Amino acid sequence: xxxxxxxxxxxxxxxxxxxxxxxxxxxxxxxxxxxxxxxxxxxxxxxxxxxxxxxxxxxxxxxxxxxxxxxxxxxxxxxxxxxxxxxxxxxxxxxxxxxxxxxxxxxxxxxxxxxxxxxxxxxxxxxxxxxxxxxxxxxxxxxxxxxxxxxxxxxxxxxxxxxxxxxxxxxxxxxxxxxxxxxxxxxxxxxxxxxxxxxxxxxxxxxxxxxxxxxx
Numbered sequence: 202x203x204x205x206x207x208x209x210x211x212x213x214x215x216x217x218x219x220x221x222x223x224x225x226x227x228x229x230x231x232x233x234x235x236x237x238x239x240x241x242x243x244x245x246x247x248x249x250x251x252x253x254x255x256x257x258x259x260x261x262x263x264x265x266x267x268x269x270x271x272x273x274x275x276x277x278x279x280x281x282x283x284x285x286x287x288x289x290x291x292x293x294x295x296x297x298x299x300x301x302x303x304x305x306x307x308x309x310x311x312x313x314x315x316x317x318x319x320x321x322x323x324x325x326x327x328x329x330x331x332x333x334x335x336x337x338x339x340x341x342x343x344x345x346x347x348x349x350x351x352x353x354x355x356x357x358x359x360x361x362x363x364x365x366x367x368x369x370x371x372x373x374x375x376x377x378x379x380x381x382x383x384x385x386x387x388x389x390x391x392x393x394x395x396x397x398x399x400x401x402x403x404x405x406x407x408x409x410x411x412x413x414x415x416x417x
Contacts, residue, residue, distance in 0.1 A: 209344075216340040220347055222371075222378045231370045231381035233357075238400040245281055246396060252277050253388060253395050256363065267328040270363035274388075275314065275326050282402035284324065290317045322349045322356040323405060328363070335365045335385055343380060346371040357405050364388055366398045 210216045217223070225231070241249075256273045259265060265273075285291055292315045314326035325345055327338040342358040349356040352373035360367045368383040383401065386394045 210340045213336075213340050213343075216343045220343065220378060221376065222343060222380055225379040225381045227381075230372075230379060231368075231383070233370065233404050234368050234383035234401045237404065238397070239403045241396055241400060241403075245399060246392075248277075248281055249395050249399060250392060253392060256388065260363065265363055267362075270361060271314070271326070271328045274363060275328055275359070275361055278399060278402060279314065279316065279324075279326070281399055284316045284402070288318055289323065291315070292317070321351045321354050322346065324402070325356065325358040326361070327358060328361050333362055335360055335362050335367055338362075339369065339382075342369060343371060346380075347373070349373060359402070368401055 210219065228235070252274060259269070259273060279285060279291070283289070314324075315322065316324040316326075325342060327342045327345070338360045342360060346356045346358060346369075349371075355370055355372045358369040358371070360369065365388065366386045369380055371380045372378065386398050388395055
């Protein structure tokens, strides 16, 4: 039986129970969002300022749909971070199926943006309407990260409702699975908040130990 991820995994508690996930508060588990962040160039800072001002203008007109938040902020951010360039592969509106080991259910969902490197999930972007809480996207994002084809390698999610951004890291192996969250970055607060989002994205470089595809 096929069921939508949003229906099968509506809450964080259900996601943790269904996938055997444990939240880690160990700062050494997810240091990528807070330490050794790269310095942004003047060009990158200027581009972020333009994006932020453009978003704040559109936001001042009212609530925005998730597709608008993706168009105005998430997609340009990925471009600035280099995720649209080699060696990465980008897939938009990617369909994902998860077959649960303890049942006959098949979870079906569709990602906003999926970024891969050698078929390993580097970043999953999940956006929400500005009227919804940022964390409402967390349960389904954790579900999607279960489909990482290389469970020994961590995968990352970027959650946004436009007004705020947050990162999640998920490590499937060794068991039990663990995940951790960054703090939320508030676009309305200061330009530096938006700059830190780009710094974290640039810090999420692929592990060097991943398998390399054979050359032709």
